[in-house]
Amino acid sequence: MNPQPSVLVIDDESGILDTLRILLKKEGYEVATAQGGKAGLDAIRGGSPDIVLTDVRMPQFTGLDILQAVKEQDVMTPVILMTAQASLQSAIQAVNAGAFYYLQKPFANDELLAILRRACEFRQIRVENKQLKQEIRKGSGGSPLAGPTRPIGKSRRFLDILKLADVVAPTDSTVLLEGESGTGKEVLAHYIHDASLRNNGPFMSINCGALPETLLESELFGHVKGSFTGAVRDKQGLFAAARGGTFFLDEVGEMPPSLQVKLLRVLQQREVIPVGATEVLPVDVRIIAATNRNLEEEVQRGNFRSDLFYRLNVIAIELPPLRERRDDLILLIDRFLQDLAGEHGEPKALAAEAMDAVMVYKWPGNVRELQNALEHACVMCRGSLIDASHLPERITRRKRDPLVAEKAEPNPTLDLVERAYIMFVLQAEGGNKTRAAEALGIDPSTLYRKLSRYEGTEVK
Ligand SMILES: Nc1ncnc2c1ncn2[C@@H]1O[C@H](COP(=O)(O)OP(=O)(O)OP(=O)(O)O)[C@@H](O)[C@H]1O
Ligand SMILES: [Mg+2]
Incomplete structure (x- = not known):
């Protein structure tokens, strides 16, 4: 976005347009105004404002028509609706259609300016993400100079993980990825390899839980001809094949005890003995291991050798579940929707209700589940806006309630209204609970309490 974000203000009353123009200009925005829906639509088609602020009730074309036109042109542009005749019904309709915020007239200047600032941030994140994506595309021509593709995330915890990965990458230390x-353990393993001094060597991996013991053994360590039935020629093991590169041992917790001893030898002596061989072979690999079990507990249970655990656990990196870093959700969603749209297609966007559902869902399958759910939604959705019905049912089961119940219920209870409004603000804040609490004027702990109450209940 340019240093001076541009705002298009649309209203049928010229007095309001004048007031807002003066206010926003004073705050450093580049302001364009359009009187009435028709002029508004023309202005949208003629330019590309960073943010659109529009009245809802206007003759001929309403704020919802404006909203739709903006979304068709650029789904990333936040649209703020303002109305004097706010009804919950229309608020819900607007948010469902992808409005960034629904502002009730009259409003305080500070209130509007705070919302505009948030809209700028929101747009900035999305635009940066798109640019990042384009740079990665440009750089992905197989050039060794392209550098590692950064796994996506902006939460504090995720950025700390990347920082740690950057520090350990150029060393040859063994890394244990837990989560x-x-x-994203495999994604991070690739990242570490790409950022390491071994990035010209191979990256090889094996899933220790996927093969029967004898096969796993010969895959890892190799074998000599005649060492067992079927060993008709010498076979080089993966530790030898990954020479000069990185070897990723996935699901290391699944490794059978007899092979744990052999792996310990690799780590301690940096050598392997192929099955049936008498000579040792030197090993020149950097080992990254991953586990989704708690290895320390496996050690206590006697399933995993403690000496091996300590050898693997030189640098441990724990990947937190997605539900504990919801700040990453928006970026991941953007990335995946762009990937799904392909090189030249326009990415689909999530309507507010679908966004709500995604924001509160627990994501037990983490990033992989998110990726799959979005793919499912893109297949189900023919238009450009994904709504809740396009998402897999397990994701919307709980979350469908407030807004849908709202539509069906002409006289909603205060509780229901509060709940719908909280979800609305949370969505507008990109799922950031601290900021949502601030916008709602309540303590974050109160918001957490309310949200956990909602998650536990279903509104009929
Ligand atoms: N931070 C991230 N940025 C981009 N894509 C990610 C990120 N984390 C995970 N993914 C994607 O999510 C999917 C799962 O990631 P990955 O295979 O690395 O998970 P994992 O931790 O190895 O899971 P498992 O334990 O089931 O093997 C992949 O398709 C990967 O591309
Ligand atoms: Mg994996």
């Missing part, structure tokens, strides 16, 4: 399934 639930789908949290």
Whole structure:
């Protein structure tokens, strides 16, 4: 976005346009105004404002028409709706259609300016993410100078992980990656390899839980001809094949005890003995291991050798589950929707209700589950806006409630209204609870309490 974000203000009353123009100009925005819906639509088609601020009730074309036109042109542009006749019904409709915020007239200047600042941030993140994506595309021509593709994330915890990965990458230290399934352990292993001095060598991996013991043994360490039935020629093991590069031992917790001893030898002596061989072979690999089990507990249970654990656990990096770093969600969603749109297609966007569902869902399958859910949604959705019905049902089961219940219920209870509004603000804040609490004027702990109450209940 340019240093002076541009705002297009649309209203049918010229007095309001004048007031807002003066206010926003004073705050450093580049302001364009359009009187009425028709002029608004023309202005949108003629330029590309960073943010659109529009009245809802206007003759001929309404704020919702404006909203739709903006989304068709650029889904990243935040649209703020303002209305004097705010009804919950229309607020819900607007948010469902992808509005960034629904502002009730009259409003305080500070309130509007705070929302505009948030809209700028929101747009900035999205635009940066798109640019990053384009740079990665440009750099992905197989050039060794392209540098490692950064795993996506902006949460504090995730950035700390990348920092740690950057520090350990150029060393030859063994790294243990721990985390639930789908949290990105393999992605990070690749990142470390790409950022290491071994990045011209191979990256090889094996899933220790996927092969029967004897096969795993000969895959890892190799064998000599005749060492067992079927060993018709010498076979080089993966430790030898990965020479000069990185070897990724996935699901290391699944390794059978007899092979744990052999692996310990690799780590301690940096050598392997192929099955049936008498000579040792030197090993020149950097080892990265991953597990979604708690290895320390496995050691206590006697399933995993403690000496091996300590050898692997030189540098441990824990990948937190996605539900504990919701700040990363927006970036990941953007990236995946762009990937799904392909090189030249326009990415689909999540409507507010679908976004709500995604924001509060627990994501037990982590990033992989998110990726799959979005793919599912893109297949189900023919238009450009993904709504909740396009998402897999398990994701919307709980979350469908407030807004849908709202539509069906002409006289909603205060509780229901509060709940819908909280979800709305949370969505507008990109899932950031601290900022949402601030916008709602309540203590973050109160918001957490309310959210956990909602997650536990279903509104019929
Ligand atoms: N930070 C991230 N940025 C981009 N994509 C990611 C990120 N984390 C995970 N993914 C994607 O999510 C999927 C799962 O990631 P990955 O295979 O690395 O998980 P894992 O922790 O190894 O899971 P498992 O324990 O089930 O093997 C992959 O398709 C990967 O590309
Ligand atoms: Mg994996």
